[in-house]
Amino acid sequence: MAKAPKIVYQCTECGGTSPKWVGKCPHCGEWNTLTENLAAPESKNARFQSWAAETTQVQELSKVTAQEVPREATGMGELDRVLGGGLVDGAVILLGGDPGIGKSTLLLQTIALMAKKRNVLYVSGEESAQQVALRSQRLGLNADGVHLLAEIRLEAIQAALKQHKPSVVVIDSIQTMYSDQITSAPGSVSQVRECAAQLTRMAKQMGIAMIFVGHVTKDGAIAGPRVLEHMVDTVLYFEGDQHSNYRMIRAIKNRFGAANELGVFAMTETGLKGVSNPSAIFLASYRDDVAGSCVLVTQEGSRPLLVEIQALVDDAHGFTPKRLTVGLEQNRLAMLLAVLNRHAGIACFDQDVFLNAVGGVKISEPAADLAVILAMLSSFRNKPLPEKMVAFGEIGLSGEIRPVPRGQERLKEAEKLGFKRAIVPKANLPKNAPKDFPNLQIYGVDNLQDAVSLCRDLADE
Numbered sequence: 001m002a003k004a005p006k007i008v009y010q011c012t013e014c015g016g017t018s019p020k021w022v023g024k025c026p027h028c029g030e031w032n033t034l035t036e037n038l039a040a041p042e043s044k045n046a047r048f049q050s051w052a053a054e055t056t057q058v059q060e061l062s063k064v065t066a067q068e069v070p071r072e073a074t075g076m077g078e079l080d081r082v083l084g085g086g087l088v089d090g091a092v093i094l095l096g097g098d099p100g101i102g103k104s105t106l107l108l109q110t111i112a113l114m115a116k117k118r119n120v121l122y123v124s125g126e127e128s129a130q131q132v133a134l135r136s137q138r139l140g141l142n143a144d145g146v147h148l149l150a151e152i153r154l155e156a157i158q159a160a161l162k163q164h165k166p167s168v169v170v171i172d173s174i175q176t177m178y179s180d181q182i183t184s185a186p187g188s189v190s191q192v193r194e195c196a197a198q199l200t201r202m203a204k205q206m207g208i209a210m211i212f213v214g215h216v217t218k219d220g221a222i223a224g225p226r227v228l229e230h231m232v233d234t235v236l237y238f239e240g241d242q243h244s245n246y247r248m249i250r251a252i253k254n255r256f257g258a259a260n261e262l263g264v265f266a267m268t269e270t271g272l273k274g275v276s277n278p279s280a281i282f283l284a285s286y287r288d289d290v291a292g293s294c295v296l297v298t299q300e301g302s303r304p305l306l307v308e309i310q311a312l313v314d315d316a317h318g319f320t321p322k323r324l325t326v327g328l329e330q331n332r333l334a335m336l337l338a339v340l341n342r343h344a345g346i347a348c349f350d351q352d353v354f355l356n357a358v359g360g361v362k363i364s365e366p367a368a369d370l371a372v373i374l375a376m377l378s379s380f381r382n383k384p385l386p387e388k389m390v391a392f393g394e395i396g397l398s399g400e401i402r403p404v405p406r407g408q409e410r411l412k413e414a415e416k417l418g419f420k421r422a423i424v425p426k427a428n429l430p431k432n433a434p435k436d437f438p439n440l441q442i443y444g445v446d447n448l449q450d451a452v453s454l455c456r457d458l459a460d461e
Contacts (some may be wrong), residue, residue, distance in 0.1 A: 002107035009034040010189045015225040019094040028038055046403045069256055072168075072209070075113030078265055078274035079106070081247050081303075082236060084257015085306040087114075087168065091256060092200050093260040094174075094229060096214040097238030102265075102272055103213050106238070107170045108135060109271050110235040113146035114168050125152040125176035125178065139271040152186065154179040154195050161202055171199065173213035174228070189225045200231050229253065241360045247280060249359065251301070261301035279417055280305040282359035292379030295390045295419070296371035297410035298363055304406070304413035306390065308358040309368065311375035316352045327357030328372065329364060336373055336395065343399030343448045346380065367404040369395035371422065373448065374455060386458040388420035392453075393428070396436075399448040408436075413439040421458065423451060 009018045010036055013363075016027030018034060025033050071086035080086050083093070096104045111120045124132050124329040129150045133372060136143045149160050154177055161169065171177065175197040178186040185191070196212065203210040212232065214222040229235050233255040240247035249263040275281060283306055286295065292311045297304055309328075316322065325333050333355060341347045342429055355362050355372060369391035377387050392410055394402040405411075407428030415437055426444035433442050445451040 008037055011225075012189055013226050015193055015227055032274060035189070037190060044268060047082045049224070058184065059200070071256075072114070072118065074110045075274075076106070076110050076272075076274060077433060079110060079249065082251045082261045082263040083234065084251075084254055088256045089167065089207040089209055090204050091140050091209050091234065092203050092210065092232040093209075093234040093236060094222065094232040094237060095211060095236045098216060098242070100242060101238050101240055102267060103238050103403045104172055105135065105139065106249075106265070106272050107211060107213065108132070109139065109141065110145055111168065111170055112136070112141040112146055115143075118167045118169045119147075119165065120145065121147045121160070121164060122169075122170045123151060123157055123160075124172050125150075126173060129184060140236060141271075152176045152178060158198065158202060161206065161208070163261075165206065166210060168208045169203070169208050171210065173215060174199075175215050175295050193227060194226050196228055196231055206356050219274055239360075239362070244360055246275070258301055262305070263336050279304075279413065281415070282307045282361065282429045283379060285358070288389070289384050291382045291384050294375040294378065294385055295372045295414075296363070296368050297390050297414050297422075298361075298365060298368060299404075299406050299410065304410045305359030305361070306417060306419075307361055307363065309371045309375045310356045310358060311372070311379045312354040313348060313351050313376055313379040316350050321348075321350060322352040322354070324353075325355040327360065327362050328355050328368065332366070332369070333372070336369060336376075336398070339395055339397060339399055340376070344452050345453075346377065348376070348380065351380070358390050365404075366394040367392045369393060369403060370425075370451060374423070374451070375450060378383045378457065383459060385455060386421055388418065389423065389458070390414045390419050390421070391423040391443075393423075393425040393451075394423050395448060401425045401447055401451065404428065411437060411440060411442065 009021045011025040011027060013033045013367055014028035016025060018026060021034050024031050029388040034328055069088050071088055073080055095103055111122050114120050129148055147164060151157055174196055175187045177191055177192050178191050182190050182194055199210060216222055234251065235253040237250045237252060238247060239250060245267045247265045247267060251259050251261045253259055264275040265272040267273050286308045296307050296308050296309050298307055316437045323330060323333055337348050353376065371391045371397060374385060374391055394404055396402055403425045407424060408430060409423055420441060422440055422442045424442060424444055426446050429442060429444040430436050443454055445454060
């Protein structure tokens with residue numbers, strides 16, 4: 001009688017296993033992350049003997065020669081900005097995003113542009129060759145030199161890499177790949193981890209710039225084991241509202257460049273086009289004669305962006321006032337309301353408060369505090385803020401307004417887009433403000449009370 005396959009329960013976060021299902025993972029402590037899988041049989045041939053056989057000498061760090069890593073431009077300017085200048089040979093990149101957001105479109109455009117100079121390979125695990133060809137025709141791409149492989153078996157992909165020796169490879173997607181050495185289904189933790197490890201190993205050994213496409217869960221995290229993000233060199237997230245034409249790509253991790261960079265694309269009939277001035281997009285519908293609106297100068301990596309912050313403060317019609325934010329941190333809103341009550345004497349305990357960062361951009365830096373406070377005050381009093389005004393600054397629990405990094409760059413961006421006034425922390429005041437910013441009046445404030453009084457005086461002018 002055939003022996004029944006052994007069942008194990010594997011954590012989707014850390015990859016740890018348990019012989020039986022439990023609510024809390026015994027390895028990482030996460031709840032409800034154990035999934036049922038077939039236990040992988042023990043392999044008699046060690047697949048990683050080549051690593052163990054290689055002799056590596058211990059070196060002194062001060063004697064190691066550091067060399068500048070050469071980069072190859074992809075032809076997509078906004079993608080190059082996020083990557084730090086372009087692709088690096090041997091680098092492995094993980095691109096995650098919601099279904100239908102445009103990940104495959106972006107990479108197909110990129111691979112078609114790079115095929116003019118490099119040997120490229122597009123591995124499609126979700127679509128047939130005919131479907132990829134139809135997308136290429138729809139986008140009007142020149143597909144000459146683009147090699148295509150519709151395959152999900154790891155061993156077949158490895159054979160194709162050894163045969164064609166490409167310099168740039170796209171794996172679409174890593175969750176569809178499977179290895180014959182593992183009995184679990186494609187997309188399981190063990191399959192994703194093993195396939196990613198094997199492909200990463202080949203990329204490093206052969207000097208291939210490899211891009212993995214990753215699915216995301218309902219919480220917005222990349223599906224599969226968390227170790228997947230640790231294996232790769234760069235982690236990118238493709239964001240945006242499917243009802244909008246604009247997409248944003250953000251670097252969360254980058255071993256070859258700065259993290260937290262942001263690239264902006266516009267979805268057109270011929271694919272994704274880079275947006276060189278995203279501030280103009282975010283302020284396309286901005287009106288300075290409406291109460292509850294304030295323009296924030298935020299910093300995304302090396303790029304300053306102007307984003308409109310909208311607030312609506314209205315009488316609560318239930319027992320518990322509502323607090324809702326879109327694109328901003330909800331816990332930060334609760335803290336700012338408490339500071340507003342304590343240090344400015346404005347109570348909103350009986351008011352519903354709604355906040356929105358226009359354009360679908362997500363703002364996490366505390367420099368948005370001052371703009372959020374001013375937008376809420378404008379809505380609460382039903383009085384517009386002074387026209388052509390921007391604001392930025394972090395607010396502490398004692399009501400002080402703290403400086404933020406790169407204040408000069410933020411002010412230059414505001415002046416370039418035609419704004420006339422700026423309320424900033426006093427520590428961010430430029431030393432030569434009239435000379436460096438001739439068309440911008442800059443006001444420095446120390447605390448929340450000063451900011452509130454200044455806005456009232458400017459509005460009364």
